[in-house]
Amino acid sequence: MLTTAASHMTRRVTVLGAVLGLATLTACADDKPAATDDGTGPVTVKATDSACDLSRRDVKSGTNTFSVSNGGSKVTEFYVYADGDRVMGEVENIGPGLKRELIVELPTGKYQAVCKPGMVGDGIRGDLTVSGDATAQADEDTLLKQATESYQRYVNSQAVALEQKTTEFVTAVKAGDVAKAKALFPVSRTYWERIEPVAESFGDLDPKIDARINDVEPGTEWTGYHRIEQALWEKNTTAGMAKYADQLLTDVRMVVAKAKVVTLNPLQLANGAKELLDEVATGKVTGEEDRYSHTDLWDFEANVEGSQAAIQALRPALQKRDAALVTTLDTNFKAVFAALDKYREGDGFKPYTATEAEKKQLSQVVDGLAEPVSKVAGVIAKK
């Protein structure tokens, strides 16, 4: 059954589940109708701004390929969700007219296939049934190993998108296109913020890319996103920003290269999920992060999404050890996304100029989520 979610609903996690290979980007040369399907080849997905048509909704267990073409006018994403919106696989940043493939390992069970035109909201959902031989229950060590593999793929996909979007942002800055640069600023930062703890682990790259003005020592040059942000919003110009734009892209590429080969352990996932919420609590809720553009809520949501991605990767193992905690986490993640809803506008957010009372409300739901998230590491560490 297809359900079109109301547009005010939340943008959800974008973790890669058991994806076997990376989504591949190809030009959408052929645009054959999705209906032609002999039941063995890839599932064709025709995504538009209002529909998400699959060539079939019953597939065999094992490796499945989804070929997603975007015939709409908005950038879209495609997900396969397991129970509780756990992401089994995901491709994102599919521009209008583009086609991408998702290759994903799916055990027997009930799933949902979801398109997210505009990359917001609950998306356009439909059932997906996987039948065949039941898969053996994985043991906990295997589940934890799968969790890290899954999260590393997530980091990889975010890193790829980070480089793409930062390139677009930098190009706009260098072209002197203030309006386009302003539009791309929060979008490119979204991918940065989702994997911030990983990016931060690479030493001096984080301050070069993401320092705020008071993070800089006298005698050291201030560079990175916020340097350019100040010029764009305070002075409404890109003048003098070309060198910072070039430096930003160089630095981001170094982060991306490192992020693609990073290896993480389950505890790092749990701690990363916590740290992302710390970032929200200390920098985003207060409006200190993007003090010129007031695009803090983009970063806010990206941090929460990144946190959820790590938690979702750990979810099967957590479910075995502390099912009640999983329920609390699900509830409290929902509460945070719901609290953000009143600030949504178009495919993003209104400028963050909230009153103290509004900030307090956001702060409370973040604290409510951060507390159980902080317990995950202890549960994961238990033998």
Add this chain to the structure above:
Amino acid sequence: MSEHKGISRRGLFGAAGAAVATGVAGYAAHSVLSGEEVQAADNTGPVEFHGRHQAGIVTPAQDRLHFAAFDVTTTKRDELISLLKEWTAAAALLTAGRDIGQYGAVNGPGEAPPEDTGEAVGLPPARLTLTIGFGPSLFDKRFGLAAKRPAALVDLPHFIGDDLDPERSGGDIAVQACSDDPQVAVHAIRNLARIGFGTVAVRYSQLGFGRTSSTSKAQTTPRNLFGFKDGTNNLKLEDTAKLEQQLWVQQADGPDWMVGGSYLVSRRIRMNIEIWDRTSLGEQESIIGRGKGTGAPLGKADEFDAIDFTAKKSDGTPKVPMDSHVRLAHPDFNKGAELLRRGYNFVDGSDGLGRLDAGLFFLAYQRDPRKQFIPVQQQLSRSDALNEYIVHVGSGIFACPGGVTPGGYWGDKLFA
């Protein structure tokens, strides 16, 4: 009738509140010039106000703080000097546990407001110390002091991550009131502020509870609001040779008016308490570099064991991590620089987001901030793992001259 000056609060207490002076002469009776600090044996008695050094620096840290920074509002040098004289007289009375003024809190004429505000009536001196310092801004053109500004009284540089509130920073004059009784400390600042109306105005003030450092080997190491023992390796009053080297301004350092004095750096350090509390025990200990229970350096058993910075874990990483607070703040990694810390925990209620407005009101005395606080803090602000959990929101630096001799006043050598 100077005999009426300085009504003993203890006397009042002993006489069950009877409104009589108890025959104690004026504060001068206690004003013995002594080369040695007179330390109260218990935490109710007085600490000698006069001496070679100001009290409240190596005095074993009391439990409570009321710190106030003042802006001088008068432009007349004479008025400022008069105030300092009046303050000095009041400070001698207050630290001796007496009411201020001729009549004190309750013995004056019914038509006049009481000279002493009265909330300390019945309370012991509670080891009150009052320590004065002069900020860089006092040395501008207003009072002809520009040429007397010590070279060491620099404007602090911006440190990475500083988010200073100007309204909680700076100040022409600072007074640190420390006592084992919070009401005694508050009473002192309140009365000094009252005396100062029209000449000075309170710029900001800070209450502190729970000393976060010990300044004597006789004291146990207290805990800060992160739950860790703080100040284990602090300079202590027993380290007399080291105090000359690290704490007290020497004749050769100059200027003359600062000899026997010390430089105070104050920092209001807000702690992200809620974030810290969600951090695992192991990570907390790695960040600090000490065990949370014992206070022992990581890899050691006892709090006062020497830190072994070379010890490695089985995976080859240092037991005391490279970005741990104890390593980066340690004299071994700061060209031997040490500080006498006597900071206090604070919780000023909660902020607009419903979080505790809490942290450490850091107070550190030293011989030369250019060689001590500044380079240490530059290193910490760059690399300290603790930076994720703190933010410096207020700052001050003050030149605290040597002690007052009987008949002298706070800053007399500066204004001479």
